[in-house]
Amino acid sequence: MNLTLHYPLMGVLGGTFNPIHHGHLRMAQEVAEQLHFDQVKFIPSANPPHKPAPEVSAIQRAEMIKLAIADNPLFNLDTREIERNDVSYTVETLKSLYADHSDTALCLILGSDAFLKFDTWHLWQEIIQYCHIILVQRPQGTSQQGLNKTLETFMREHYTEDTHKLTQMRAGLITMQAITALEISSSQIRHLVQQRQSAIYLSPLPVIIYMIQHQLYL
Numbered sequence: 001m002n003l004t005l006h007y008p009l010m011g012v013l014g015g016t017f018n019p020i021h022h023g024h025l026r027m028a029q030e031v032a033e034q035l036h037f038d039q040v041k042f043i044p045s046a047n048p049p050h051k052p053a054p055e056v057s058a059i060q061r062a063e064m065i066k067l068a069i070a071d072n073p074l075f076n077l078d079t080r081e082i083e084r085n086d087v088s089y090t091v092e093t094l095k096s097l098y099a100d101h102s103d104t105a106l107c108l109i110l111g112s113d114a115f116l117k118f119d120t121w122h123l124w125q126e127i128i129q130y131c132h133i134i135l136v137q138r139p140q141g142t143s144q145q146g147l148n149k150t151l152e153t154f155m156r157e158h159y160t161e162d163t164h165k166l167t168q169m170r171a172g173l174i175t176m177q178a179i180t181a182l183e184i185s186s187s188q189i190r191h192l193v194q195q196r197q198s199a200i201y202l203s204p205l206p207v208i209i210y211m212i213q214h215q216l217y218l
Contacts (some may be wrong), residue, residue, distance in 0.1 A: 006167050007105035011040035012097065012131065014081070014090060016186070017061050018054045019211065020068045021203040023184040027136055030179045031109055032074055035134065035163055041078040041097070042069060045088035056216050058082045067206040089122040094130035098171075105170045106131035119150050128158060132166050133174045137181065193217040
């Protein structure tokens, strides 16, 4: 008798979230619904290797995530990168999640713009051993830019359009999902706050209230 394994899917969305906004939230919601995720973990980075250190503490960024996702039972906050208090390498986070959730297939949600530089990430070729990669279209249209030869080969070796296969393997596949293009960025929100302008409707109201109360980004 041939029994096909079926792994529940868990979305993994990492980043600085400096601050979290509706673009992050809508992307996570749409991908979760399209691929039938059981949950999505938001994982704020403490010390991102590819970006300057955020001017707002990791604890405060995590608190804003908690406020933003409080009413959504599908979403939860994971603070393992903050607790590790070291450089936030994605591969180390995925190894930890992979060990903690041995009956689940992890799905790393990644913007198509970030994937253009994926081969510069720490131990990038190992990442696919611990997760599937879900590429989502960014509103800036970066997908029109060509991948380098290394990533072209990597993509070809792992790509599938049959999303049902994601539940049959714990890791190893790449697929793409179209999402609603919300042209919102954290840098835009920070700039508005610095200019004493309102960021309402770009980020959840509890997040905006938190930024005001704690005088963030001023």
